[in-house]
Amino acid sequence: MKDFKSQNPELFDVVFDIDGKKLYAHKYRLSMISSTFNSMLSDRWSFKNEAVSIKDYKFEDFKELLTFIYSGKCSINDINIFTMLDISEFYQTEHLKELCDEYLSKMEFNLSNIFKVLETSNTYSLIKVKKAISSFITPHFTTLIKSNEFLNAKKMVMKEIITFFATKPNKHENLFLSIYEWAENQANLKKQQFSNDETFNMNDAMKAEMQDFLPLIEFKKMGSSFLLNFVVPKSFIFTQDELADIIEYSKSNFKVTITNNLGKSIFGILSTKNNDTIKLIKTINHSKSLNFLDYIVYWNSKRQRPLTPSLLKKSDGVSWYLLYSCQGVIAVKHRFNIDDDDYLLAEMFPETNFEITEKCKIEIE
Structure with a gap:
């Protein structure tokens, strides 16, 4: 590193010209680190005394690249990060690219930069920053x-x-x-x-x-009223078969949503095969729950449970279910609290981490 800092022409065997400024380095060191440098210098090494012209990058950015190759360190900041990432990709310096990925993953995201960072993460196949982006865009x-x-x-x-x-x-x-x-x-x-x-x-x-x-x-995870009011009118974007399927589905399925006091919700789809249940839920539509425990909430909707066994079974990865409890009331339970006598009606899917709170609201559309 001391030799590189000195920039004494006598100590080096390759010179770069960037905007009229010179940078000196060692062919062997660059070629060992970068396959791009190896190709570049091999192709033109017969012109030993001729400077290698760098036209795509500014002097300071190219100097940071060479500094990294000699020391393993360089200065990355919000101003040069995208250039340094591009230069690391072009010159195939994987460790520098990893440092850029790390830097971007710790950047403070906002609406002004998130789209550029997301585009960059795709262009350069970055891993750490994609995880950070996911954490930002979810909320x-x-x-x-x-x-x-x-x-x-x-x-x-x-x-x-x-x-x-x-x-x-x-x-x-x-x-x-x-x-x-x-x-x-x-x-x-x-x-x-x-x-x-x-x-x-x-x-x-x-x-x-x-x-x-x-x-x-997935149109089958939408409510029937939304499908009929917002999707079907935009028929020109679908084929006739696609539109027919959407219309048929909207007429035969209803979306049930449970919302807690914190505004967080879970939803499930009920088919018209459960028409009596749909009518029952409509009678308590927008009603608040009467009782709740940590993992159970139910409404005052007691009725006779279906005599035939439910075809729906608990599935891995599904935590919440809409059901008739063993007492015959409409309820939502966590999978760990479901009894053998409970009649499962629908799998319920959360937007984020859902929890039972007092006075949950039930809606159907």
Whole structure:
């Protein structure tokens, strides 16, 4: 490192020219660390006295790269982080790339930078920063999808966000609306570009933008009223068969949502095969629960339980169930509190960590 700091031309066998400034280094050291340098220097080594011109990076950034190669350390900050990441990728210095990944993972995220960081994490296949991004966007989902940055996000970034939230069972309604708004904005931008094109069709443009995302959306995790009021009217984005399936499903399934005092909710889907149960829940729609324990909540809805055994069984990974308790009342129980005599009606999926609180509200749509 002392030799590199000296920049004494007599001590080195390769020189770089960046914007008229010189940096000296050792061919062997660079070639051992970077396959890019190895190729670059081998190809032109017959021109021993000629400086290697660096045109894609600024002097200070390239100097940081060489400093890292000689010392294992360099200065990374919010200003140069994206350049240093790009330079580490180009010159195949994996450890420097890992340091950049670490730095980005500890950056303070906000709506102004999260989309750029997300795009960067995809471009350079970063691991640590993706985990940090997931931790940020989960609690900021609602704000995120309503931002101008979201509406103007690149398609690659959109797909990353949607793929992540598609794993959240009760996000699909909001996801559909946000994708639709994003596609509408993208189509409007294209319409401006092709303002003189009389054949431009807004619906076709929106459909093209949405096609990659629709397979990620589970319409069977949406309420029937939402499907009929918000999805079906946008029929132009679906094939006839897809639309027919959505309409058929909306007529034969209802979404039940339980919301606690903290505003956190779980939801499940009831088929019209449980029509008597659906009617019963509608009679207590928006009612608050009468009693609760840590893992059980139920409503004053006693009725005769179905005589035939429930076809629904407890599944791994599902924590909450809507059911008729052994006393014949509508209840929600954690899987560990379910009795053999309880009649399971629906699996219930949480948005985040759900807990039973006093006076939970039940709704059906």
